[in-house]
Amino acid sequence: MEQISTPFTVDLRRLAVLRELQRRGSLARTAEALHLTPSAVSQQIAALAREAGIPLTEKDGRGVRLTGQARVLLAHADLIAAQLERARADLAAYGEGGGRGAVTIGCLSSGILGLLPDVLTALSERLPRVRVDVVESAPPDLFTALDGGQVDVAVAVDFASAPPRTDPRYSRTELLTDVMDIAVPAGHRLAGRGRIALRELAYESWIVGDPRSCVGAVARSVCAAAGFTPDIRHAVDDWAAVAALVEAGQGVALLPRLVRPVYAGRRLALLTTEGEPPSRHVFAAVRKGAEKDAVLATVLEELRACSHP
Structure with a gap:
């Protein structure tokens, strides 16, 4: 008797939830990112597992992690998503305009x-x-x-x-490549130097953004590489505010050259670091x-x- 195979179909929206779980690492963070409840995320993953006929998550302490089969499924999902985007592009090109x-x-x-x-x-x-x-x-x-x-x-x-x-x-x-300069107040003892070793600022007050942001992470890492932990007095992410605080003598900071329009008129000095400059x-x-x-x-x-x- 000829065997009839069960059609293999999966919901692309549920695949997106699985992908987000891979990115975020927990049901709670996935739910927050997708504006869902953790229960709804669990239901979506469970439904996808039933569709695919494979286990997608396994216990990891108090949380969950993706199974090897889930990672294989996501690799194929990447190819499917890319092909759908090519189809979208072809259809757009076919239409008038x-x-x-x-x-x-x-x-x-x-x-x-x-x-x-x-x-x-x-x-x-x-x-x-x-x-x-x-x-x-x-x-x-x-x-x-x-x-x-x-x-x-x-x-x-x-x-x-x-x-x-x-x-x-x-x-x-x-x-x-966006190079970052060291910004110090105009009257700072190092203002006229032009180029300095970063460790010369080890005892300064620093103005640094959130550690989850790129520049906040870079500031901490370059200071660590120079052999010190920065004394962060002001935690600020807004570039205009950072420049204003430097100008007011409240500390030193790393400023990306990409945002020069917001600090070009400020009374502060820009210094470069010896060796490879911090950049992103x-x-x-x-x-x-x-x-x-x-x-x-x-x-x-x-x-x-x-x-x-």
């Missing part, structure tokens, strides 16, 4: 300050019928939004919360396959062009 009516760019705050104004000006000339919206966001939330379609292009920096360069879900475009790498990402979309290809082209004027 060859493109979508709106694009949303998710971007870190310093990129909005130092990069996007020129990009948006160029896009208004090249894509006059396309609406371009901007959302301030950073990893991991930025890539959750990219996966979910709330964002079409993600502009981010390489650090722990960002996906690795080898992540098969995304097509990545390298943009620039800025890149753009779209969902794999979406780089074939004519409109998104134009956005990526202008991001590259404005990163290297």
Whole structure:
């Protein structure tokens, strides 16, 4: 008797929940990121496990972790998602005008300050019928939004919360290396030096952002590499506020060159560090396959062009 195989079907939305669980590492954090309850996340994962006929999670202490089968399933899901994005791009190119009516760019705050104004000006000339919206966001939330379609292009920096360069879900475009200078008050004892060893600031008060942010993490790591833990007196993420506090003599800080427009008029001194300067790498990402979309290809082209004027 001929054996009839059971059709293999899975819900792509449930795959997205599983992917978020892999990214966040816990049901609670996954639920928070997706604006669901932990119970709803568990139900989605359980339903996907029934559809696929495999166990997807296993106990890990008081939490859960993905099984090997779940990771295999997600690897195939990446390929499926990329093919669907290529189909979307082909259909957009087939239609009259060859493109979508709106694009949303998710971007870190310093990129909005130092990069996007020129990009948006160029896009208004090249894509006059396309609406371009901007959302301030950073990893991991930025890539959750990219996966979910709330964002079409993600502009981010390489650090722990960002996906690795080898992540098969995304097509990545390298943009620039953003060097960070040391900002000290204009009357500081080192203000006229130009170049210093970072350890000369070991006994200074520091103004440093959230450790979960890229610059906050970089400041802590470069100080540690120089042999000291910074005395963080002010925890501030807003660049204009950081510059104002430095100007007021409240401490020293690392300021990215990308945000120079917000501190160019301040009375402070910018110093470079001896050796390799602290820096961060800025890149753009779209969902794999979406780089074939004519409109998104134009956005990526202008991001590259404005990163290297």
